[in-house]
Amino acid sequence: MSAAGKTSAVVIGASGGIGGAFEAALIEEGVFDVVHGFARSRTGAQHLDLLDEASIAVAAARVAEGPAPSLVIVATGLLHEGDRGPEKSLGDLDPQWLAKVHAVNAIGPVLVAKHFLPIMPRGGRAVFAALSARVGSIADNRLGGWYGYRASKAALNMMVRNLAIEEHRRNSRAIVVALHPGTVDTGLSGPFQGNVPPGRLFDRDRAALQLLDVIEGLKVTDSGGLFDFEGKEIPF
Known part of the structure; x- marks a missing residue:
């Protein structure tokens, strides 16, 4: 909560499927x-x-004009582009x-943290969340493949754990987490939806609301985890 008693939220990747749904839901909830x-x-x-x-620094400076953000969501990700896809x-x-x-x-997400965590409140509940993926879990990897995507999400999970430890020193009530949205009906998952079991392909609006509910239920002791x-x- 800012000195003026007002708060703000930030969505990075707001033009994407889940990011846009996050932005719309947060605006609607008010x-x-x-x-x-x-x-x-x-x-x-x-x-x-x-x-x-x-560009990240410029965006953070604009948000820093107030009110301070008590929620920052990084809803970005790269799995395929053009004719380039995950490695088999x-x-x-x-x-x-x-x-x-x-x-x-x-x-990218850790650079967002570099510029946005310092402008988040120094006291009180504040959440920094980045979209990760279950396939980034080393413990959960039983199929192999997807080298770059798996490794980059595993790296993100480690970044989140580091950020959580450091941010706790600045604000003992801060929460820094990685989130797995499941398989969501977006452009990112489009080429791979044929392998999704019935009922496990989520609408982007539903996915955003589910994750906002998860964020709302997080405790300080959850900071540094993947949910x-x-x-x-989800184990790392």
Whole structure:
């Protein structure tokens, strides 16, 4: 809560399927006085490119004008692009693609944290959440493949754990988590929806509301963890 008694929320990746649903839900619920939505495809004050740290800093400076954000959600991710998709085997590995996937899925979110965590409240409940994935769990990996996506989400999970430890020193009631939304009907999952069991492909609006419910139920002791859409912790 800011000195003026007002709060704000931030959604990074607000032009995406889940990100847009997060933004719409937060605006509709009206819990926050201001909801900021940023995306690479947006222009002007709403522009933020995860691959351009300067744009992240500019966006954070704008939000810092107040009220302070007590919720920041990074709803971004890269699984496929053009004719490039997740690797099925070792022979598919390409260093440039691996670097880009890590830049978007792991480095980008932690750079958002670098600029946004310092402008979040120093006291009281505040949540920084980044979308991760169950396939980023090393303990849960039984199929192999998807080298870049798995490794980049595992890296994000480690970043989240680090951030949680450091942010706790600044605000003992802060919560930093990674969230697994399940398989959501968006462009990211589009090419792979044929393998999804019946009833396990989620509408983007439902997915956003589920995760907002999970966020609402988080405790300080949950900080640093990875949680699915049902609020169940996923082992790293």
